[in-house]
Amino acid sequence: MRRNKNLEILTLREGSWAIEGAARDIESAEKTAMQFMARPGVMGVRVVKESLKDIRNPSPGDILFEKLRATGNGDQIAVGEIGNTPPVCExxxxxxxxxxxKTINRLFRAYLDKQGVTPTEVMHNAREMKRAMDFQSMLPSAVARVAQLQSRGEDGGDTGTRRDALFGFVEKISExxxxAESKKLPSxxxxxxxESIERINKSANGEAPGYLFRVAASRDLVGKRNWWDKFATSVGWAEECESDPALANLDWFISDALSNAEVLQDLLGEQESLAGALITLMEIxxxxxxxxxxxxxxxENVEATALKINKLFRKAKLPESKLAxxxxxxxxxxxxxxxxxxKEDEPKVFREMLQKLIPGTELVGGPEMAEAITHRQSHIINKGGEGGLKAATASVLPALRDPGRKAGYLLALFESDLGRSILxxxxxxHLNGLFMTPASVNQIVRSSVAPxxxxxxxxxxxxxxQNSNLPDARKQQLTQHLDELLATYIVDGRILDRVDxxxxxxxxxAFMLVSMCxxxxxxDGKASKLAREIIVKHLRRPNFxxxxxxxxxxxxxxxxxxxxFHVQLQRSGFFG
Incomplete structure (x- = not known):
């Protein structure tokens, strides 16, 4: 380690260099300089010797470290848009x-596509990690963007503190x-x-086997700069993998590759429309x-890899890849x-897509999908702005028809950034209209449905x-009303009399009564208590x-x- 009595850290703003800070060793000076690089208006940073007399005119030997922000187009790669505020990693x-x-994939998409590497490969390969850290001002810009987004709101905290925490994460990953670079690992x-998994598990020597497995996989995959080769290799390994933990790690590599547009295009093949492509992606x-x-x-054909990943998806072996x-x-x-x-076919096609996206009370794709559905509907009804989004929300509901699907859409939308901020x-x-205003179960679910x-x-x-992000008091209000409607439905409809x-x-x-519980x-509430009372009465009979x-x-x-019968009683909670 190079040590100096003191080093000065300079920043370049509006064409002028100024002293911003100091450090006692080059490593901490470089780290602090890169943090300064993320600040608005900073176009460059330098670490120089304290003995430098004129900071505006240094000799080459006085400059120990320098990073300048690119100003022209050239090979400059912009940091990508994240979309919703990324979750805070603790x-x-x-x-x-x-x-x-996922956030890293979005931020560095242009860089990753150009270099032919995935985030998992970069974070587990020291040379690729250093290359990414040294590339223009990409990393400081990305850190600054994430820190600003995560610091919004009353509980967001200080942007500088969050930025420092993120730089600390980067340094830990790099270290x-x-x-791991010197570790001898199988190919x-x-x-x-x-065979590789078995050898890694036997020789982990204190490091997590899963991490070393990812390092080994990264060494092989980083040499493949063709995206389809990278993807096909990972899928081939996953098909042959006999270890669930290793398969979970391979899922990271596959999901990263599926974030690349070329891979998805190859997997999709020719499609007649965007709707067709999206439906095919959902089928995949x-x-x-x-x-x-x-x-x-x-x-050698695309179909060979497509068939492999089809089977893995069908067996639910690649959850992160499905999310990608x-x-x-x-x-x-x-x-x-x-x-x-x-254009006239779009509303009909979109309604058909909604059947797949909202099959029940859970959305495929969660809150972000609910937000996407709302934006798409605003395009269809051709209304923009806040008013258009509100109109879109209202007009999606009739297309869903089923009350469970409506609840799923609204509650997922509530959990999105759009739902929390505007809607x-x-x-x-709408929740009040669907579930508080009705005076009976029959007003929620159409009468032709079996009891x-x-x-x-x-x-x-x-x-x-109950499992939503609604405030607790609001959850209690809605669920209590639904429980009371169910209890009234059971009593007024003489449901238990017919069952018993x-x-x-x-x-x-007895089995029918237990099924009610x-x-x-x-x-668990007022409605189920009615059925439980009858079951308990039967159970107390001497020779039941x-x-x-x-x-x-x-x-x-x-x-x-x-x-x-005892199994059903256990499942219904009669034995504690």
Whole structure:
């Protein structure tokens, strides 16, 4: 380590150099200089010797470190837009995982695409990490942008403090990658995925095996600058992988590659419209896309890799990769690009897409998808601004028809940046209209639906509200009203009288009553208490179990019914 009595840190603003700070060693001086680089208006930084007499006219030997912000177009790569405010990472490990890596993918998309590397590769390869850190002013600019976004609002904290924390994360990632650089690790490409995993697990020597596995994978993949080769190799490893933890790590590499437009385009092939492309992407994410198996027989064809990832998606083996695909669907849906060639077909096609995006009380793609749906609807109704977004929210609801789907859309939208900032009152208004104003279950769920399905539907809405980001008092208000409607529905409709009909065999009545107390049928509350009281009354009968199977002749069937009944009682919470 080079040490000096003192080093001065200079910043360049509006063409003039000025002393900004000081440090006692070159490493801390460089780190502080790069933090200054992220500040608005700073066009360059230098670390110079304290003995320098004229900071405006240094000799080459006086300048120990220098970084200048590019001013022309040339090879300048801009930091990408993030979209919604990125979640605050409290620990450096969170940067490796889903939300943190997704933000990195968006920020550095142009750089990553140009260099042919993924975020996971960069963060686990010391040379690539250093190259990214030294590239123009990209890293300081990105850190500054994230710090500013995360510091907004009353609880956001200080921008400078957040910026320092992010630079600290960068340094920790870099140091860990440097430490791993000297480790002898197997080549997955040469030694095979499962043999490599076994060798890494045996020789971890204090470092996390998962981290070392990612280092080894990065060494092989970083040499592949063709995006499809990188993707196909990762998918091939995943197909052969016998270790769930290693497969979870491979999911990171695959999801990173799926953030590249070229990979998705190759996977999609020719599409007639944006709507067709988005529907195909959703089919890919669900693992249900039809693949030409004859073409897939040739490992050189795109279909070979498409078939492999199809199977992995269908088995739910790649959760982060599925999110990456749905993130692209979300971003394209939110854009102003036409879904169809014929503008008149767009509303119909969009309604068909909503069936896939909002199948029930949960949205595919979560809050960001709810926001994208709202923006797309505003394009369709051709209304802009805040008024257009409110009108769009109102006009999406009739297209959903089902109350559970409406609840899912509104509550996911409430959890988005758009919902919290602009549409909060609008969402509250619709929630009241859907679930507070109705005086009966029949006003929420249409009367043609069977009673058990009505109760299940209202119960699913109950749980979605309970698990939402609504304030606790608001959750209580809505769920309590739904519970009271369910209780009234059971009493007024004489549901329990019909279930506990003495003319039916006791074992059938008992199972039906217990089913009323299943979590998916009725929530724990006033409504389920009515059914529980009847069940407890039966259970207290002296010879209940004998009577329960009295009409069953086969001893084996008797034992099975008793066993199944106890399982259902356990599931319904009767045994604590």
């Amino acid at each position: 620990d450096v490990e969170e940067l490796f995982q889903g939300a943190g890596r 860990r990658a440097r430490n 997955i490409e040469k030694d095979g995925i499962n 994410a669900d693992g249900v896309r039809e693949i030409d198996e004859e073409k897939a027989g040739n490992p 695909v749905m993130d692209r669907v979300c971003r394209q849906l939110q854009s102003s690009g036409a879904l169809t060639k014929d 909060k009152d609008e969402i509250e208004h 058990n399905k009505k109760m299940e539907k209202v119960t699913s809405i109950f749980y979605r509200i 009909d003495p003319d039916k065999p006791l074992h059938i009545r 299943q979590p998916e049928m009725l929530p 179990e004998t009577e329960l199977v009295a009409q069953i002749a086969d001893p084996t069937k008797k034992e099975k019914i008793l066993r199944d």
